[in-house]
Amino acid sequence: MDLSRARKILNVADSAFISMDDEGLITYWNIRAEETFGWTREQAIGHDAIELIVPERYREALRRGFRRFKAGGETRLVERRTEQVAVRADGSEFPVEVIVSALQEEHGHSFHAFLSDISERKAQEAERQRLLDELERALQGSEQRLQAIVDSLAEAITIRGRDDRIVYANKAALARLGMSSTAELAAADPRALMGSYTAFDERGRAIDMDDLPSVRLLRGEDPEPLLMRTIDPRDGNEAWVLLKATAVRDPEGRVESAVTIIEDVTVSKRLQLRNEFLARAATLLASSLDYEQTLQNVAGLAVPQLADWCGVDLVDEDGRRQSVAVAHVDPTRVELAARLRQYEPEHMEPDRGIGRVIATGEPMLYNDIPQELLEEAASDEHHLELLREVGMRAVLLVPMKIRGRTIGTISLVSAESGRTFDPGDVEFAEQIAERAALAVENARLYSERASIARTLQASLLPEALPELSEWEVAAMYRPAAVEGEVGGDFYDLWEIDGDWLMMIGDVTGKGVRAAAVTSLVRHTAWAASEFDSRPAHLLERVNAALRRRPSLSVCTALCMRISRAQVTVASGGHPLPWRLGAGEVKEIGSHGTLLGAFANAQWPEQTFRLGVGESLVAITDGVTDTRGPDEERFGPERLCELLGAVCAESPAAIRERLVAELERFQVGAQADDTALVAMRHTGPSAAREKAARAGEDVRVEA
Amino acid sequence: MAIARPLQIETQIADACATLTLAGELDIATVPRLQEAVEAALASDPTRLIIDLRPLGFLDSSGLRQMLMLADRAGEEGWELLLVRPAEQVLAIFQVTRAEENLPFVDEPPLR
Numbered sequence: 001m002d003l004s005r006a007r008k009i010l011n012v013a014d015s016a017f018i019s020m021d022d023e024g025l026i027t028y029w030n031i032r033a034e035e036t037f038g039w040t041r042e043q044a045i046g047h048d049a050i051e052l053i054v055p056e057r058y059r060e061a062l063r064r065g066f067r068r069f070k071a072g073g074e075t076r077l078v079e080r081r082t083e084q085v086a087v088r089a090d091g092s093e094f095p096v097e098v099i100v101s102a103l104q105e106e107h108g109h110s111f112h113a114f115l116s117d118i119s120e121r122k123a124q125e126a127e128r129q130r131l132l133d134e135l136e137r138a139l140q141g142s143e144q145r146l147q148a149i150v151d152s153l154a155e156a157i158t159i160r161g162r163d164d165r166i167v168y169a170n171k172a173a174l175a176r177l178g179m180s181s182t183a184e185l186a187a188a189d190p191r192a193l194m195g196s197y198t199a200f201d202e203r204g205r206a207i208d209m210d211d212l213p214s215v216r217l218l219r220g221e222d223p224e225p226l227l228m229r230t231i232d233p234r235d236g237n238e239a240w241v242l243l244k245a246t247a248v249r250d251p252e253g254r255v256e257s258a259v260t261i262i263e264d265v266t267v268s269k270r271l272q273l274r275n276e277f278l279a280r281a282a283t284l285l286a287s288s289l290d291y292e293q294t295l296q297n298v299a300g301l302a303v304p305q306l307a308d309w310c311g312v313d314l315v316d317e318d319g320r321r322q323s324v325a326v327a328h329v330d331p332t333r334v335e336l337a338a339r340l341r342q343y344e345p346e347h348m349e350p351d352r353g354i355g356r357v358i359a360t361g362e363p364m365l366y367n368d369i370p371q372e373l374l375e376e377a378a379s380d381e382h383h384l385e386l387l388r389e390v391g392m393r394a395v396l397l398v399p400m401k402i403r404g405r406t407i408g409t410i411s412l413v414s415a416e417s418g419r420t421f422d423p424g425d426v427e428f429a430e431q432i433a434e435r436a437a438l439a440v441e442n443a444r445l446y447s448e449r450a451s452i453a454r455t456l457q458a459s460l461l462p463e464a465l466p467e468l469s470e471w472e473v474a475a476m477y478r479p480a481a482v483e484g485e486v487g488g489d490f491y492d493l494w495e496i497d498g499d500w501l502m503m504i505g506d507v508t509g510k511g512v513r514a515a516a517v518t519s520l521v522r523h524t525a526w527a528a529s530e531f532d533s534r535p536a537h538l539l540e541r542v543n544a545a546l547r548r549r550p551s552l553s554v555c556t557a558l559c560m561r562i563s564r565a566q567v568t569v570a571s572g573g574h575p576l577p578w579r580l581g582a583g584e585v586k587e588i589g590s591h592g593t594l595l596g597a598f599a600n601a602q603w604p605e606q607t608f609r610l611g612v613g614e615s616l617v618a619i620t621d622g623v624t625d626t627r628g629p630d631e632e633r634f635g636p637e638r639l640c641e642l643l644g645a646v647c648a649e650s651p652a653a654i655r656e657r658l659v660a661e662l663e664r665f666q667v668g669a670q671a672d673d674t675a676l677v678a679m680r681h682t683g684p685s686a687a688r689e690k691a692a693r694a695g696e697d698v699r700v701e702a
Numbered sequence: 703m704a705i706a707r708p709l710q711i712e713t714q715i716a717d718a719c720a721t722l723t724l725a726g727e728l729d730i731a732t733v734p735r736l737q738e739a740v741e742a743a744l745a746s747d748p749t750r751l752i753i754d755l756r757p758l759g760f761l762d763s764s765g766l767r768q769m770l771m772l773a774d775r776a777g778e779e780g781w782e783l784l785l786v787r788p789a790e791q792v793l794a795i796f797q798v799t800r801a802e803e804n805l806p807f808v809d810e811p812p813l814r
Contacts, residue, residue: 508767552771556763556799573799594799597770601800621795625762631727633760635791671730672762 016115020049022108024066036096036117038089053115055087069102070109078102078111086115095122127183131167156241156262159248160214162255164190173262178234198231198418204304204329213245214258227269236367236393236420240269273305274428291443292324298436299327299410306429307396307412307421309337313344314400314408314440315358321348324408329416337413340390343383353377354397354409361406363398363430367420394420398429400437407437462492468500470564470684474651476659476676480622480669488514489620489673492522496533498563501525503538504677505557505574506620517553520545521595525559535559535570536603539595543572546596554596558589558618565681567616568607573597575624578640579608580615580647580654585640588616612683617643617654622674628665638665651678708732710757711739720748721811725757728765736768749781752811755788766795773805784808 016036019028029044037044037053044052050059069078078100086096100113156173158166169177169185179185191209199207209215213223225244232239242263250256295312302310312325323341328334348355357364366373369392378384393414400408410433414420421429465473475491488507493500503525507517521542528541538559546553556574560567569577573594576587588608593601610616619639626634642661646654655678662674709732712723720743728736743751751772755761769785776783787793787807796802 506763508763552767552774554767554770571798573801575798591798591800593804594766594770594801597799597801598804600804621763625729631759 016117018044018049018113018115020111020113022070022105022110024048024050024063024111026052027110028112033115036088036115037086043089049113053086053088055085055093058085066111083118094119124183127186131183131186156264158214158260158262160190160218160258160260162218162257164209164215164218166190167257176262178232198233198416200229200304200417202227202229212260213243214260217245217247217258218255220255227265231417231419233418236414236418237422238266238417238419239264240266270424277301277305277432291440294439294443295436296325296327298432299325302410302412302432303327304329304417306425308415308417309333309390309413311337311341311411311413312400312408312436313341313354313411315348315406319347321354336386336389340383340386343379343386354411357397357399357409358406361399361401361404363396363426365394365396365421365426367394369393369395391415393418396421396426396429398426398433400433400440402437402441407440409433410436461490465493466495466500468493468562468679470682471500471562471679472651472682473677473679474655475678476655476674478622478659478670478674480671480673488518489622489675490518490522491618491675491677492525493677494526494529496529499533500562501529501533501535501538502560502562502618502677502679503557504618504620504675505555505572506622506673506675507553507555517546517549517555520549520553521555521557525557533561534605535561535568536592536605539570539572539592539603540601543593543595543601547599549596552596554594556594556621560616560618562679565609565611565683566607567610568605570603570605572603575619575621575636577616577618578643579610580617580643581611582614583647585644585647610681612681613648615647615651615654615678615680617676617678620673620675622670622672623658623662623676625672626662626666626674627668627671629667634662634665651680654678709735711735713739713743715743715746715748718748719750719752720744720746721752721754723754723757725759727760728758728768729760729762730764733764733768736765740772744781750784751776751781752784752786754786754811755792756786758788758792761788761792761795763795766799766801769805770801782806784812786811 016033017028017030018026018033021027026044026047026049029039029041033044034040039052050062054062079102081097081099084096084098085093087093095118097116097118098113100111102109102111156176157168157170158173159168161167166185166188169179174180174185177185179188201207201211207226207228211226213226216223223245225242227240227242230239230241231237242265243260244263245258245260247255248257248259299310299312309326309328311323311327314322314324316322321344323338323344326334326337326341328337344354348358350356350359353364374387374392375384378387390413395414396412398410398412399406400410410429412421412425412429461477465475473493475493477489477491488509489505490507491502491504493502495501503522505518505521507514507521509517524542524545525538528538532538536559539557542555542557546555555572557572558569558574558577559572560569560577569589571589571592573592576589576591579586579588589606590604592603595601624634624636624639628634638661639658642658643654646657649657655676658676708726709728710725712725714721714723722736722739722743724736726732740751753769753772772783783806785805785807787809793802796805796807
């Protein structure tokens with residue numbers, strides 16, 4: 001073979017290649033040899049090879065070997081692959097694999113050697129050996145533990161040594177950590193390894209390496225299993241893992257290493273969390289009709305479990321966007337999120353972002369948001385800066401739909417956690433949005449109903465109490481605590497031929513139906529009084545009107561005609577009025593029949609003459625039925641006692657005392673409406689004086 | 703908000719006669735439970751429904767209205783309603799409204 005051609009090829013060989021003459025002087029030195037040993041060809045040619053590249057302590061042994069070979073003896077040096085130690089020009093030593101060929105020449109031999117730097121391989125081998133030794137030690141003396149590990153090989157398993165390094169990881173564990181080999185893993189700084197993952201505990205707090213059960217075990221603690229949420233930085237995937245650590249002890253009982261079994265519980269944990277979330281969200285959504293607060297609470301629930309921040313936007317009738325809730329894992333960043341949301345246009349573009357979700361009713365998911373998208377979305381420099389500051393990785397927008405109409409969106413943003421959203425997240429977020437939409441709709445319907453109820457209620461009571469000659473009057477109406485309902489209690493006071501008619505009543509039932517009955521009762525009484533203002537006649541006409549209704553409509557009413565000092569009383573099944581005289585409190589009048597209920601009915605009338613300073617107090621049963629402690633009711637006895645204590649007071653003072661007493665007595669929410677009309681006979685002399693004080697009516701809101 | 707208050711209802715059905723014995727409080731919050739119990743009792747198609755109000759501690763206007771509705775319904779559907787007269791404080795509302803004289807009150811449940 002043409003030596004020069006061969007050398008040309010050898011020059012580009014991957015190993016160092018050198019040729020030597022019979023004396024061991026270098027005759028050829030390829031490029032790789034220059035790199036490997038740090039000597040140029042010019043420097044190397046003609047030099048004694050052993051002297052040049054073998055550390056001094058090995059030279060003599062090598063020379064002996066070559067001499068033996070030349071004398072026709074055996075040497076392990078020639079035609080065999082051996083490992084030697086070589087030295088570079090800078091004096092550093094490194095392991096090499098050498099294979100030497102000897103050729104018979106005219107005079108003696110020529111020697112040709114391939115030399116490969118095997119430092120890396122040697123290091124790996126040494127490490128492997130160390131690991132194997134460590135593993136062996138770890139597994140030694142504990143057949144059961146070995147068995148346990150072998151049995152659960154489907155799980156990821158790691159063994160952490162005393163220096164916190166992971167000395168062993170099975171295949172599943174390596175895949176989880178993104179490592180290709182145990183050696184790579186062992187070589188890695190354990191903290192760096194941890195840091196490549198974003199890990200949180202169940203409450204969303206970041207998990208440090210020192211929190212890991214294996215590390216704690218090695219510190220001599222007795223750790224509980226740790227449930228950890230991890231985000232893989234490479235793909236943003238979220239996972240839940242349960243870490244359980246077991247100690248491996250040396251014969252002296254010291255913890256030598258910690259075996260961790262890593263169980264992937266993502267599926268069951270997500271299911272559990274979602275169920276919990278839905279249950280909590282459902283409770284929240286049903287708990288209040290203040291939907292803005294409710295949505296804020298739901299947004300708060302969504303972080304950090306679902307996203308790093310969560311926003312809720314509603315669209316009003318004019319198609320304008322209203323941001324109603326923003327929540328962030330870190331409350332200090334809520335402000336940033338809120339600032340960012342200001343950039344969202346109020347009038348939305350139907351082809352992108354929230355506007356598009358509103359228009360299409362379809363969710364939108366952006367995972368791994370590229371810079372360009374941010375730049376495109378930003379309306380100006382400040383906006384872009386904010387967007388960058390938030391550091392979004394993924395955005396999920398889901399529609400809040402009610403009966404096919406989209407009334408708003410829930411925006412979920414993943415930033416710090418670096419997680420992305422998967423189809424399961426989309427589905428889950430849609431479920432939440434659906435429930436939230438329903439809550440908003442209910443709240444809206446309810447507030448409409450509540451305002452209708454307030455208007456209606458107001459129409460059922462006199463706007464202001466009129467001025468009566470010779471009488472001071474005060475009235476009160478407290479609706480039951482159930483909001484948005486029209487109560488069944490009413491009172492009225494009107495003039496007829498110089499006399500006054502007072503009516504107080506209670507329509508059984510609530511809501512618009514009761515309001516209609518109340519209206520019927522009042523109008524019937526007004527109309528009837530034009531012809532005949534006797535209380536019994538009014539009640540008779542009301543009874544007849546109610547009886548004509550197709551469904552059972554019943555009502556109690558007390559009617560009084562006031563003619564200066566003279567009062568005529570008739571009751572249609574209503575509690576009788578109280579007369580507060582000089583040191584005496586008693587019910588006056590006779591019971592009459594409930595209105596609207598029976599064919600056989602009677603309303604006996606009684607007439608009384610009141611002295612100056614005497615008062616009349618009429619109530620509805622909401623007063624005496626007020627529930628107090630130990631299932632007790634306020635009852636007529638307490639009322640009588642109270643009225644006795646205030647019998648000399650003005651109607652307004654009586655009213656105030658009664659309200660205060662009821663509020664003091666009451667346990668729980670007010671179950672029924674309560675109404676009161678109090679009037680004091682002042683006599684003709686006080687008429688002018690009283691005109692200045694003006695009896696007013698008061699409606700106490702529950 | 704209406705909070706459910708204790709109302710105990712004991713139902714006995716024998717020989718086409720259903721007896722509901724009410725204890726506790728019959729008010730706006732517990733009336734729905736009475737309605738349910740009545741429906742269940744009427745499902746056995748009795749000729750007589752007795753509501754024993756004696757153990758009852760409280761009855762408000764909603765409870766009264768319920769009795770009126772049952773009386774109307776008994777007339778329409780052709781069965782007999784009997785109300786066993788309650789204690790004085792519960793009876794008061796029937797007296798104030800003069801419903802006592804218009805409803806089928808008895809002092810004791812009839813012995814068959």
